[in-house]
Amino acid sequence: MKCRRCGSFEGEVALKRHNATFCRNCFVVFFRRQVKRAISEFRMFTPKEKILVCVSGGKDSLVLWDVLLDLGFDADGMYIDLGIGDYSRESREKVLAFARLRKREPIIVDLSAEGMTIPEVTARLRKKACSLCGMIKRHHFNSAARKGGYDVVATGHNLDDEASRLLGNIIQWNVKYFPGQKPVLEETSSGMVRKVKPLVRVTEYETACYALIRGIDYMIYECPYSKGATSLAYKEALNMLEEEMPGTKARFLFGFLDGEFFREDEKEESEGRSCLVCGEPSFQEVCSYCRLKEEVARRSAAGRKGA
Amino acid sequence: MIRVRVLQEKKELEIPGPARVADILREIGAKQTTTVVLKSGVILTPDREVEDGETVDVLSVVSGG
Ligand code: SF4
Numbered sequence: 207m208k209c210r211r212c213g214s215f216e217g218e219v220a221l222k223r224h225n226a227t228f229c230r231n232c233f234v235v236f237f238r239r240q241v242k243r244a245i246s247e248f249r250m251f252t253p254k255e256k257i258l259v260c261v262s263g264g265k266d267s268l269v270l271w272d273v274l275l276d277l278g279f280d281a282d283g284m285y286i287d288l289g290i291g292d293y294s295r296e297s298r299e300k301v302l303a304f305a306r307l308r309k310r311e312p313i314i315v316d317l318s319a320e321g322m323t324i325p326e327v328t329a330r331l332r333k334k335a336c337s338l339c340g341m342i343k344r345h346h347f348n349s350a351a352r353k354g355g356y357d358v359v360a361t362g363h364n365l366d367d368e369a370s371r372l373l374g375n376i377i378q379w380n381v382k383y384f385p386g387q388k389p390v391l392e393e394t395s396s397g398m399v400r401k402v403k404p405l406v407r408v409t410e411y412e413t414a415c416y417a418l419i420r421g422i423d424y425m426i427y428e429c430p431y432s433k434g435a436t437s438l439a440y441k442e443a444l445n446m447l448e449e450e451m452p453g454t455k456a457r458f459l460f461g462f463l464d465g466e467f468f469r470e471d472e473k474e475e476s477e478g479r480s481c482l483v484c485g486e487p488s489f490q491e492v493c494s495y496c497r498l499k500e501e502v503a504r505r506s507a508a509g510r511k512g513a
Numbered sequence: 514m515i516r517v518r519v520l521q522e523k524k525e526l527e528i529p530g531p532a533r534v535a536d537i538l539r540e541i542g543a544k545q546t547t548t549v550v551l552k553s554g555v556i557l558t559p560d561r562e563v564e565d566g567e568t569v570d571v572l573s574v575v576s577g578g
C-alpha cells in the first residue's frame with residue numbers, strides 16, 4: 207500500500223482509524239507528532255522540566271523514553287525490580303540494554319533489598335498481587351521523583367490502557383475514579399508529584415510498530431500475575447468493536463476527556479499530610495506503603511518463630 | 514505451506530499459501546487491531562500477500578495488568 211505522507215509504495219503500517227498507511231520513516235514522524243500533540247494540548251510539561259519515566263522493560267515505557275529523548279526532553283528512566291522470577295530478570299536486562307544504547311544511566315530500585323518483592327509480599331498477605339504492586343510502584347516513583355528533583359513522573363499508558371480503564375470504571379460506575387483518568391494529574395501541596403501519560407493518543411498497535419521499526423528490543427512476555435486480569439477482558443471487548451468500527455476506542459476515550467464529565471467539586475482527594483516514617487504524602491500518620499512494609503516484616507518474623 | 518511463528522506462545526503453525534495477511538490472521542484467530550505480522554523484520558499490512566514457503570512472525574501487542 208502507498209504511504210499517505212510521501213507516496214512511496216513501501217507502506218508498512220496501516221491505520222484504519224486514520225484511514226492511512228505509512229512507510230516506516232513517515233510512521234515515525236507521525237507517531238512522534240501524536241506524542242508531541244498530547245504533551246502540548248494537555249500541558250504535560252515544558253522542555254525546561256525534568257521528567258522521570260517509569261520503565262518496565264515493556265514496549266510502551268521504552269518507546270515513551272525513546273520518544274521523549276528524541277523530542278529533546280530531559281528524561282531519565284527508572285526501573286523497579288519487582289523480584290518476579292524470570293519475568294523481572296529479563297525485563298531488567300531489556301531496560302539496561304536500552305539505556306546503554308541511549309547512553310543513559312537508569313535509576314534502579316530493587317525490592318529484594320527491603321524484603322518487599324511481589325512474591326514475598328503476596329505470600330505474607332493474601333491480597334491481589336496487582337493492587338499491592340501498584341501501590342508499591344506509586345510509592346517508589348513518587349519518592350524517587352521528589353528526592354531526585356524531578357518535576358513530573360511519566361508513565362507509558364496508551365490509548366488502549368486508558369480506554370479499557372474507562373470502560374471498567376463506567377461498567378462498575380466508579381464515578382469517583384473519573385478524575386484519576388485525566389492525562390495529567392497535577393502535583394499536590396502534600397507532595398504528590400505531577401503525573402502524565404504522553405502516549406494517550408497512540409494505540410498499543412502503534413506503539414508496538416514504533417518499537418519494531420526503531421529496533422527497540424522490548425520484553426514481549428507478560429508478567430505472570432497479569433493472567434486473567436479484568437483489564438484484558440475490557441481491552442478485548444473494545445478491540446472487537448474497533449475491528450468493526452475503526453476509531454471507536456479513540457472516540458470513546460477522547461469524547462470522555464473532552465466532555466464535561468469532571469465536576470469541579472469532585473477534586474481528587476489529596477493526601478493531606480506527610481508519613482511519619484518516610485515523609486511521603488499520606489492520609490494517615492503512617493503511609494500505606496510503610497504500613498504494608500511493617501506488616502510484611504511482622505508476619506515473616508512470626509513465620510520464623512512458628513517454624 | 515506458510516510457516517507462522519506465534520512469538521509469545523512459542524509455537525509454530527502451517528497454513529496453505531499463498532495467503533493474504535488478513536486471511537492468515539483470521540485463520541489463526543487473531544485480530545488485525547492487536548496483532549503485528551512481520552516478514553524478516555518488516556511489518557506487513559493486511560492486504561499483503563505471503564507466498565507459499567515463506568515464514569512470518571506474529572506478535573500480539575496487548576499488554577496486561
Ligand atoms: S501484572 Fe500486576 S504484579 Fe505484574 S507488574 Fe503488573 S501490576 Fe505488578
Ligand SMILES: [Zn+2]
Pocket residue numbers: 209210211212213214228229230231232233
Ligand atoms: Zn512515507
Ligand SMILES: [Zn+2]
Pocket residue numbers: 481482483484485486492493494495496497
Ligand atoms: Zn511512609
